Amino acid sequence: xxxxxxxxxxxxxxxxxxxxxxxxxxxxxxxxxxxxxxxxxxxxxxxxxxxxxxxxxxxxxxxxxxxxxxxxxxxxxxxxxxxxxxxxxxxxxxxxxxxxxxxxxxxxxxxxxxxxxxxxxxxxxxxxxxxxxxxxxxxxxxxxxxxxxxxxxxxxxxxxxxxxxxxxxxxxxxxxxxxxxxxxxxxxxxxxxxxxxxxxxxxxxxxxxxxxxxxxxxxxxxxxxxxxxxxxxxxxxxxxxxxxxxxxxxxxxxxxxxxxxxxxxxxxxxxxxxxxxxxxxxxxxxxxxxxxxxxxxxxxxxxxxxxxxxxxxxxxxxxxxxxxxxxxxxxxxxxxxxxxx
Amino acid sequence: xxxxxxxxxxxxxxxxxxxxxxxxxxxxxxxxxxxxxxxxxxxxxxxxxxxxxxxxxxxxxxxxxxxxxxxxxxxxxxxxxxxxxxxxxxxxxxxxxxxxxxxxxxxxxxxxxxxxxxxxxxxxxxxxxxxxxxxxxxxxxxxxxxxxxxxxxxxxxxxxxxxxxxxxxxxxxxxxxxxxxxxxxxxxxxxxxxxxxxxxxxxxxxxxxxxxxxxxxxxxxxxxxxxxxxxxxxxxxxxxxxxxxxxxxxxxxxxxxxxxxxxxxxxxxxxxxxxxxxxxxxxxxxxxxxxxxxxxxxxxxxxxxxxxxxxxxxxxxxxxxxxxxxxxxxxxxxxxxxxxxxxxxxxxxxxxxxxxxxxxxxxxxxxxxxxxxxxxxxxxxxxxxxxxxxxxxxxxxxxxxxxxxxxxxxxxxxxxxxxxxxxxx
Numbered sequence: 001x002x003x004x005x006x007x008x009x010x011x012x013x014x015x016x017x018x019x020x021x022x023x024x025x026x027x028x029x030x031x032x033x034x035x036x037x038x039x040x041x042x043x044x045x046x047x048x049x050x051x052x053x054x055x056x057x058x059x060x061x062x063x064x065x066x067x068x069x070x071x072x073x074x075x076x077x078x079x080x081x082x083x084x085x086x087x088x089x090x091x092x093x094x095x096x097x098x099x100x101x102x103x104x105x106x107x108x109x110x111x112x113x114x115x116x117x118x119x120x121x122x123x124x125x126x127x128x129x130x131x132x133x134x135x136x137x138x139x140x141x142x143x144x145x146x147x148x149x150x151x152x153x154x155x156x157x158x159x160x161x162x163x164x165x166x167x168x169x170x171x172x173x174x175x176x177x178x179x180x181x182x183x184x185x186x187x188x189x190x191x192x193x194x195x196x197x198x199x200x201x202x203x204x205x206x207x208x209x210x211x212x213x214x215x216x217x218x219x220x221x222x223x224x225x226x227x228x229x230x231x232x233x234x235x236x237x238x239x240x241x242x243x244x245x246x247x248x249x250x251x252x253x254x255x256x257x258x259x260x261x262x263x264x265x266x267x268x269x270x271x272x273x274x275x276x277x278x279x280x281x282x283x284x285x286x287x288x289x290x291x292x293x294x295x296x297x298x299x300x301x302x303x304x305x306x307x308x309x310x311x312x313x314x315x316x317x318x319x320x321x322x323x324x325x326x327x328x329x330x331x332x333x334x335x336x337x338x339x340x341x
Numbered sequence: 342x343x344x345x346x347x348x349x350x351x352x353x354x355x356x357x358x359x360x361x362x363x364x365x366x367x368x369x370x371x372x373x374x375x376x377x378x379x380x381x382x383x384x385x386x387x388x389x390x391x392x393x394x395x396x397x398x399x400x401x402x403x404x405x406x407x408x409x410x411x412x413x414x415x416x417x418x419x420x421x422x423x424x425x426x427x428x429x430x431x432x433x434x435x436x437x438x439x440x441x442x443x444x445x446x447x448x449x450x451x452x453x454x455x456x457x458x459x460x461x462x463x464x465x466x467x468x469x470x471x472x473x474x475x476x477x478x479x480x481x482x483x484x485x486x487x488x489x490x491x492x493x494x495x496x497x498x499x500x501x502x503x504x505x506x507x508x509x510x511x512x513x514x515x516x517x518x519x520x521x522x523x524x525x526x527x528x529x530x531x532x533x534x535x536x537x538x539x540x541x542x543x544x545x546x547x548x549x550x551x552x553x554x555x556x557x558x559x560x561x562x563x564x565x566x567x568x569x570x571x572x573x574x575x576x577x578x579x580x581x582x583x584x585x586x587x588x589x590x591x592x593x594x595x596x597x598x599x600x601x602x603x604x605x606x607x608x609x610x611x612x613x614x615x616x617x618x619x620x621x622x623x624x625x626x627x628x629x630x631x632x633x634x635x636x637x638x639x640x641x642x643x644x645x646x647x648x649x650x651x652x653x654x655x656x657x658x659x660x661x662x663x664x665x666x667x668x669x670x671x672x673x674x675x676x677x678x679x680x681x682x683x684x685x686x687x688x689x690x691x692x693x694x695x696x697x698x699x700x701x702x703x704x705x706x707x708x709x710x711x712x713x714x715x716x717x718x719x720x721x722x723x724x725x726x727x728x729x730x731x732x733x734x735x736x737x738x739x740x741x742x743x744x745x746x747x748x749x750x751x752x753x754x755x756x757x758x759x760x761x762x763x764x765x766x
Contacts, residue, residue, distance in 0.1 A: 025714070027617070032727075035703070035727055036537070036728065038703075039537045039703040040537045042703065042705070043536055043537050043538075043703075043705050046705055046706065052706060053704075053706050055618060055699075055703065055704050055714050056702055056703040057618075057699055057701065057702040057703075058702075058703075058724075058727075075614065075616075075617065084491045103349050224727070225726065225727050226727070226729070227727065227728075227729075227734070244729075247729045249729075250504075250729040250730055250731055251384065251729075252504070253503070253504075302422035318729070318730075319729065321495060338634075
């Protein structure tokens, strides 16, 4: 204890007189899904403008908002990346700390794929199959809920092969997991009329049924590192993995995606909305920082420019799926108005 | 049993089972040897596996394009336009919009700057450059390292062994036949800052960040640690209070490192308001972490100095502080330094505490002072291993090799110090 105090004392004396001003550099936190895109824009921005390259931390969407909403001081981040829209609880947290004016910027879409090794079986799942394979509880033969005991894909759907269900996916802290649960599991869950009816009467129970992933060895939490999942798929042809489209795009030599509801996970299908498991990506800008942090408005302008997030923009090469040009133009003109105010 | 043993003066009890006892010793030796061999085997496997994957990171591919003197004259210093027209004129069939895009995709984003540098140099010396060497893009780099012919002849064209198109592969093949492809040592890998373009990403920023962090860590923890150890060992009374302190120091040495990160976040960032992501805060957090290690190592090496040295000094009229600082500490110093270096080596490999204080981040500009945002070597490994782009797998292994090299250097220095200055009593 004494030692700690001694160090603290030393530390204090070392740093007296140093300047803490950080206003000349943009700080960005948030989603690990937006991180690969945000960093590319930041690097170009740093190279092509007189401003410093923004610093980007990959904290996860929720963790990002916690930091972002901590206050309006210049030592708080100016931008928070998110792989989902901001929650009302997060808006409330921001407001409580004085962060009242935040600007939402939608950058494009990301698809979530279920992939397996290239030389393995070509799967085609319906979202119902996915729900029946991965949910904690499923409707039994008489319609009542029973614990999920499906062992092979054939148990789920007789058209599928007799292979053990083994799915590697992200942990609950991940935005990818949230989106997968909401888009794939829930839509499969809703195909059962009695569960769908439950949504109106008992929303909590409905959520519990549709959003709970089984905890036996059929679903394996594989951590946040998607490269690791890709490597494990290559080693185990029976396994499937859940990750973002950008990883599929970059690793198409070793893994391939399953069709979902008959739709292949391709750039075009995600872009036009026919692929069912896709989600919008956002970042949020602290309006109070626009005139305090150098280059913040210019950074936002670079991010929403055609060059970056347009149809042929440099982010599309990295696997970001751009919005349709109509949607982009309406949203972006609003954003540009807001940042230039 | 031989006659010799039968007739020996040894008691029957000690002779009995002698063979069994010798066999036990043999067995023990064998097991010990196997344990050492297994651990060496694992280490060798790790280094060889990473070495194979990572050696490519130290080399990069350049492409040569012939310049048209007239185009250079007309360019008026516009490197971007000149680069694109040069690529078009060098590659056959780069005329449609799609083909042009593919042609431009062969070179790195660095190429424009290299072209600019060439134009600037030419303008200064008033010469007319004939050719330009530019960096290839990461995909081309990987393809050249894998062998273009193998990719072109691949049986399964759909397998997507490379993200390059057939057209792009044919262009590279033609360039290779004309001797316009070269592989050279990738100095940028050691001096550049981080980048999302694998071919220009480097460890320079991370190495600088690690150096700054370790410097702060060493300055803070070594002096405080050594002073604390001297006080505890030589001056402090031996009572309940000091043994309580000793237990706590030993405890701190084994606390998971992320806890120190949380402490740093609460104290250095939130209470003191120091700059997030700076190597100053990183060094302070790591200093807290290494402090107990240094105190323990320093106390052990002070204990190893024979009491006769102290007694002789005191007997000749030295005060206690003179006896300790003139005689005991110099003898204990090699052990203290060894402890400090081993502590530093551990600090060099830490990522967890740095996560909490924002050093795990994309930071492109290398730091120039301890107040600048910085990353560290293990952080860079962590970040690259998570990148979707294939070319970063090679860079990750390359970065691990550099990190291991630094660790080997530090540990060798520790052993050298011990060998050179250690006194045997």
